[in-house]
Amino acid sequence: MSNAIIFKRQKAEIGILGTGSMGARLAAMFARAGRSVALGSRSPDRALAIAHDLALPGLVGGSYEEALEAEAVLPAIFIRDGLFDILERNAAALDGKLLIDISNPYNEDYSDFILPWDTSGAEELQKRLPRTRVVGAFKNVFSAVFDNPLFLGTPSDVFLLGDDDGAKQEFLRLAEGTPFRYLDAGPLINARAIERMTMITGALGRRLGSYPRMNWRLLG
Numbered sequence: 191m192s193n194a195i196i197f198k199r200q201k202a203e204i205g206i207l208g209t210g211s212m213g214a215r216l217a218a219m220f221a222r223a224g225r226s227v228a229l230g231s232r233s234p235d236r237a238l239a240i241a242h243d244l245a246l247p248g249l250v251g252g253s254y255e256e257a258l259e260a261e262a263v264l265p266a267i268f269i270r271d272g273l274f275d276i277l278e279r280n281a282a283a284l285d286g287k288l289l290i291d292i293s294n295p296y297n298e299d300y301s302d303f304i305l306p307w308d309t310s311g312a313e314e315l316q317k318r319l320p321r322t323r324v325v326g327a328f329k330n331v332f333s334a335v336f337d338n339p340l341f342l343g344t345p346s347d348v349f350l351l352g353d354d355d356g357a358k359q360e361f362l363r364l365a366e367g368t369p370f371r372y373l374d375a376g377p378l379i380n381a382r383a384i385e386r387m388t389m390i391t392g393a394l395g396r397r398l399g400s401y402p403r404m405n406w407r408l409l410g
């Protein structure tokens with residue numbers, strides 16, 4: 191037996207697909223909280239450059255395939271841009287894993303949703319990936335909030351959705367140290383309300399002059 195040292199590449203705790211408004215910010219947030227994060231892009235050079243510029247320990251950039259190797263996966267891609275197809279093509283890589291769904295099913299001009307009222311992005315993903323454990327999170331958080339997450343020193347709420355309590359606990363462990371309060375908002379079916387609520391948040395934010403940096407905090 192050779193005495194050569196075998197280097198085993200460590201799996202990231204979270205793999206993020208997509209380097210847009212949400213993907214890059216969530217990658218930075220989780221890395222700042224101490225998680226190991228693989229940020230994936232259709233153009234791996236873009237993800238590498240973002241990781242290089244952020245220079246956070248634990249954050250690496252690469253391809254979707256590399257990000258899909260992580261223990262938990264967070265796709266930051268619009269449904270209208272092919273989220274379902276991308277994930278279905280990679281169903282084997284997602285088998286048994288925690289999938290953190292942040293999707294809101296907006297159409298191109300944000301005037302309506304592309305899914306009917308009797309379903310949600312989260313439920314559609316769970317239907318298409320029955321062997322993957324889907325939770326919904328961050329759906330209610332507009333991307334600008336991540337740049338400056340505290341409101342007068344107070345964290346705002348992330349509504350957590352899911353049918354699998356173990357998956358929710360796993361998500362909460364990954365979210366430890368991030369600047370939000372996480373509220374269990376019930377089963378995946380409640381994603382229908384949370385996803386659509388973002389239309390109201392956006393409209394209110396515009397009317398009150400806070401758009402795009404506003405979020406909910408349940409008082410009581």
Ligand SMILES: NC(=O)c1ccc[n+]([C@@H]2O[C@H](COP(=O)([O-])OP(=O)(O)OC[C@H]3O[C@@H](n4cnc5c(N)ncnc54)[C@H](OP(=O)(O)O)[C@@H]3O)[C@@H](O)[C@H]2O)c1
Pocket residue numbers: 207208209210211212213230231232233236265266267268269271272292293294295296328329330331332333334
């Ligand atoms: N923006 C918000 O405030 C907000 C808030 C809550 C939830 N969300 C949800 O988060 C998800 C991402 O939103 P976002 O605002 O981050 O979107 P975005 O800025 O448009 O970024 C989406 C990323 O998806 C990837 N992508 C893969 N296939 C694509 C295609 N065919 N066309 C365009 N992009 C494609 C791209 O990353 P690569 O090129 O690197 O692969 C792109 O940068 C959506 O499901 C949205 O509903 C957004």
